[in-house]
Amino acid sequence: VPFVTLYNGGWDHHRTIFQDLKTKLPPIEATLAALIQDLAARQMLERTLVVCLGEFGRTPKINSR
Known part of the structure; x- marks a missing residue:
């Protein structure tokens, strides 16, 4: 895939x-850990890019709200 x-x-x-x-x-965290462990077990981790992101597009800081 x-x-x-x-x-x-x-x-x-x-x-x-x-x-x-x-x-x-x-x-x-559990989902990402399971994915990484599975990729490693299948010897696919070294050639797979795992990206976790959001779509919000703001500076990652706590605001006043």
């Missing part, structure tokens, strides 16, 4: 960002 896209919505957090990320991040 040359290209795979996964979507995970609901990332627009404001006042409760730190509390919300405690439940949002672990599944993402």
Whole structure:
């Protein structure tokens, strides 16, 4: 498979960002870890680019909201 896209919505957090990320991040981390482990086991990791990104396009800093 040359290209795979996964979507995970609901990332627009404001006042409760730190509390919300405690439940949002672990599944993402587990998914990425499983992908990397699987690619390594199949000897595909060295020739695979894994990119995790968002579409928001702002500076990654906490704002006043």
